[in-house]
Ligand SMILES: Nc1ncnc2c1ncn2[C@@H]1O[C@H](COP(=O)(O)OP(=O)(O)O)[C@@H](O)[C@H]1O
């Protein structure tokens with residue numbers, strides 16, 4: 001069955017709140033606790049001699065939105081890329097520590113990176129549709145996975161475009177070049193393309209920062225809908241956006257994860273001075 005909903009492995013543990021304040025916020029119903037989907041533990045990363053991540057610990061819950069915030073160069077994109085091993089493509093990268101998906105170390109020997117990247121899809125800042133038709137952009141991943149049946153491909157394309165809130169606009173334009181779509185539509189197409197391989201986690205690196213306000217708000221609405229089904233990790237330099245879309249926020253500074261917790265609490269009552277300085281605009 002394509003798009004299985006019941007067969008998906010679920011983590012059984014619910015991570016404990018990281019502080020008494022967070023526990024109180026959760027108890028008050030500020031956020032429904034979710035099982036842990038991704039566990040990052042003691043994660044350090046070097047580009048050659050330069051350390052970009054320094055012992056990061058972070059628990060990411062399933063079917064929720066986690067925002068990574070922090071000043072430019074603090075390691076947000078690097079951390080995001082460790083979750084589907086996109087850093088493997090960069091030469092001179094060295095990693096220590098652990099990233100586990102559903103309890104399984106994704107850096108363990110024998111892990112098939114292609115399968116990992118299907119489970120953990122990615123959407124980039126600059127939309128990057130292939131110079132192919134709208135249909136073929138979405139059908140690309142399933143075709144690579146060996147789907148040949150035309151009716152099934154059509155179903156996947158429709159479902160993915162619907163979930164990416166693009167079907168109504170694109171259903172009569174499936175044969176047109178993807179490059180003829182507007183910027184905001186192209187970004188939703190890239191989200192549809194990521195959904196077409198049936199991922200569990202979607203990584204988004206500043207997915208709306210190149211878009212106009214209306215397209216941005218459509219993407220934010222979409223993220224809100226997608227979290228019912230997917231685990232989303234989003235990098236954003238826009239703190240209002242983090243506040244609008246995420247349930248939890250992690251603040252990074254110079255490769256250190258300074259503080260993580262329910263988004264409301266991080267923005268209203270941070271426990272660390274560096275977090276407060278950042279969210280009040282004192283640096284970054
Ligand atoms: N491919 C790379 N090669 C070498 N250094 C890199 C590379 N990508 C990022 N860096 C460095 O790692 C640090 C973190 O970068 P990055 O993760 O892109 O930060 P952010 O996304 O928070 O702006 C920066 O000092 C950056 O210059």
Ligand SMILES: [Mg+2]
Nearest residue numbers: 076077078235
């Ligand atoms: Mg970045």
